[in-house]
Ligand SMILES: Nc1ncnc2c1ncn2[C@@H]1O[C@H](COP(=O)(O)OP(=O)(O)O)[C@@H](O)[C@H]1O
C-alpha cells in the first residue's frame with residue numbers, strides 16, 4: 001500500500017513500462033539503424049549526401065510530403081464538417097455515428113485498401129456498372145493514379161481526423177455558443193468567432209496525426225497509385241528488398257523521420273482541452289492570435305462594421321428562417337461520408353460470401369465456400385488461433401501498460417506531458433524505420 | 448402596448464436622424480419603453496414532463512424580477528425560452544407586445560449572464576467586452592470608449608488585457624455582467640448569477656448588481672434558488688413549482704404573508720402548526736383548508752416563570768421543552784417540543800440573554816397578529 005501510494009505520488013514512473021517497451025521495440029533498433037546510416041565506426045554523412053545527390057530521391061521525398069499534405073487537407077475539409085455534425089447530433093445519433101467511425105478505425109488497413117481495388121479497378125464495380133448502363137464504352141482509368149491514392153488514403157485516415165476533432169468539440173461549453181448568439185452573433189459569425197477558434201486544438205492534433213501517419217504510408221499508395229505515385233516508404237521497402245546497402249536505406253528512412261519530427265516540433269500536440277487551463281495568452285493562443293489579430297482580419301472587420309450596424313437595426317426582433325435546409329444538407333453530408341467510410345468494408349464482407357472462383361463484385365452467387373475452405377484448412381485455422389492468442393496477450397499487456405502510462409502522463413506537468421505524448425506518437429514514423437530494420441535483419445540473416 | 452411605437456416606426460424614425468450615435472440612443476430609448484415581457488399559454492415539454500407549464504408570467508418595464516424555485520422547477524427553462532434558446536411547444540412569448548416566437552436569440556437584443564459566466568476563453572477581457580458591440584456594428588473608436596467606461600464601472604480598469612482564465616471568480620462574474628450590459632440592451636437575463644461565488648463575495652456582488660440595475664434601469668429577470676438573493680435583490684419574486692407559478696409578489700409581502708405552505712417553507716423557515724393539541728389564537732378567523740403559520744423570528748423564548756409583558760392580552764403563551772440549540776453567530780436557533788409539534792425559534796444574540804439547553808422547560812410567546820394562515 002505504501003509503495004503504491006508512493007508510486008501514485010511519483011506518477012512519472014508509471015510511464016516507465018510503456019517507455020521500456022517502446023525503447024526495446026523501436027528505440028534500440030532505431031539507434032542501431034541510425035548509427036548504421038552514419039557508417040557507424042567511421043561516422044560520415046556520405047549516405048545523406050548521396051540521398052540528396054540523386055534527383056529521383058529528392059523527387060520522391062517531395063512527392064511524399066506533397067501527397068501527405070494534400071491527403072491531410074482533404075481529411076480536414078471532409079472531416080471537420082463531419083465532426084461538427086456528429087457533435088451537434090442528438091446523443092443517440094452521435095453514439096451511433098461514433099461507433100461507425102471507430103469500427104472503421106479498427107478494420108484492417110489491408111482489407112480496406114483491397115476493397116478500393118475492387119471498387120475502382122478496370123474490371124471493378126464502378127466501371128462494370130457504368131459499362132452495364134452503357135454510359136461508357138471503355139473502362140475509365142479510375143485506379144493507379146494520384147486520385148485513387150487520395151481516395152484510399154483519405155478513407156483510411158478520416159477516422160484519425162474525426163475522432164480528436166469530435167473530442168475537442170464535445171468539450172466546448174454549450175453555454176459559450178448560447179452566449180455568443182445572445183450577443184447578436186448570427187450562426188456563421190458565432191462559428192467563426194467562437195466555435196472554430198476553440199476547436200483549433202483538435203484541428204491541430206488531428207491534422208498532425210494524419211500528416212505524420214500519411215508520411216509513413218506504403219501499402220495504400222503502392223496498391224492504388226501509379227508508378228509515379230511512389231511514397232518514400234514504398235521506395236524504402238523496395239530498396240530493402242532489392243539492394244543490400246543497409247546504410248543508404250537507413251539514411252532515407254531517417255530523412256522521413258526528420259520530416260515527421262520537424263512537424264511535431266513546430267506544431268506540437270495538445271490533447272488537453274482549451275478550457276479551464278491557465279494558459280498564458282501569448283503561448284497557448286498564438287494560432288488564435290494569428291486568426292483574429294492579423295491585419296487582414298482587422299481590416300475586413302472594419303469594412304463589415306457599417307454593414308453590421310445596418311443589418312442589426314433592420315433585423316432586430318425580426319423572424320428568421322427555420323434553418324431546415326441546412327439541417328437536410330448536413331444530414332445528407334454525414335450519410336455520404338459514413339457511406340464512403342463504411343461501404344468498402346461492407347463490400348469485403350459481401351464478397352466473402354461469393355460463389356465465384358475469384359473475389360469480385362457484385363458476386364456471381366452466394367456461398368460459404370470461402371468460410372468452408374478457411375475452417376477446413378488447418379494452416380488457416382491454426383494461424384487464426386495464433387493471431388487470437390497473440391491479440392489477447394497484447395491487449396492485456398497494452399491495457400495495463402497503457403493505462404499506467406496514461407495515468408502517469410496525466411499527472412505530470414502539462415509541458416512535460418505534451419513532449420512525452422509526442423515521444424509516444426513519434427513512433428508512427430518510426431514504424432517505417434522498424435519495419436525497415438526488421439527487413440534488414442531478415443536479409444542479413446539470409447546472407 | 449398601444450402607446451409604444453411599433454418597431455417599424457421606430458426604425459423609420461431612427462433612419463431620419465442624423466448621426467449614428469443619436470440613432471442608437473433613440474432606438475434604445477424606444478425599445479426600453481417597449482420592454483415588457485408576457486408569457487401566453489407557454490408550455491415546454493421534455494418527453495412526458497412539462498418543464499414549463501403555462502406560467503402566467505409578466506415582467507414590467509425596469510423591474511428586477513426574480514424567479515425562485517427548487518431545482519427542477521423549470522426556472523432555467525423559463526429563462527431559456529425568454530432568451531430564445533428553447534422553443535415553446537405551445538403558446539407565445541411577447542416582448543414589447545410583439546410575438547417573438549420566430550425571432551432567433553441573436554436578434555432579441557438581450558444581455559445574458561450565464562451561471563458558468565460563458566466568457567470566451569480565447570479572447571481577452573477587452574475583446575470579450577467588445578464582442579456584443581462588434582456584432583451590433585459599432586465602430587472601433589466608440590467600442591474602445593465604451594469598454595473603458597464599463598471596465599471602470601465594474602472596477603476592472605487594469606484587467607482589460609487579461610485572459611478570463613487569469614481572473615478570480617468574482618472578477619469573471621463582473622466581466623460577465625459588464626459584457627451583458629455594455630450594449631445597453633433593454634432586457635437583462637441572469638441565470639443563478641451568484642451561485643458560484645463564496646458567501647462574502649456574493650453579498651458584495653448583490654450590492655453591485657442592485658446598483659447596476661438602478662443605474663441602467665434595465666428590465667431584469669434573475670433565476671435563483673437562493674432565497675436570500677431573491678429577497679435582497681428583487682422588486683418582485685415569482686416562486687415556481689413544477690413548471691407553474693405558485694405565487695408572485697413583492698419580497699416583503701411574499702415573506703410576510705405567503706399564501707401557500709410551499710411558499711412559506713421555501714422562502715425562509717416556517718412553523719406550520721398542523722395538530723398540536725392546542726388552539727392557535729389569531730385576530731382573524733382561520734379560512735378553511737389552511738393551517739396557521741408562524742415565522743421563527745416572531746416567536747420569543749423565555750423561562751416559564753419570567754414576567755409577562757404589558758401587552759400580554761395580545762399574545763399567546765405556550766410551554767414546551769427544548770430539543771436542541773444551534774448557535775449561528777448573530778442568531779441562536781432553538782427547536783422546542785410543544786405538545787406533539789416541533790417549533791423552530793430564532794433569537795438574535797444579545798447580552799444578558801438567558802441561554803437554554805436541551806431538556807429545559809421554556810415558555811414560547813407570540814403576538815396573535817403575527818399568526819398567518821397558509822393553504823395546504
Ligand atoms: N434539455 C433537457 N432535456 C430533458 N429534460 C430537461 C432538459 N432541460 C430541463 N429538463 C427537465 O425539465 C425540468 C425543469 O428543468 P430546469 O428548467 O433546468 O429546472 P431548474 O432550472 O429550475 O432547476 C427538469 O425536470 C429537468 O429534468
Ligand SMILES: [Mg+2]
Pocket residue numbers: 522523
Ligand atoms: Mg437551473
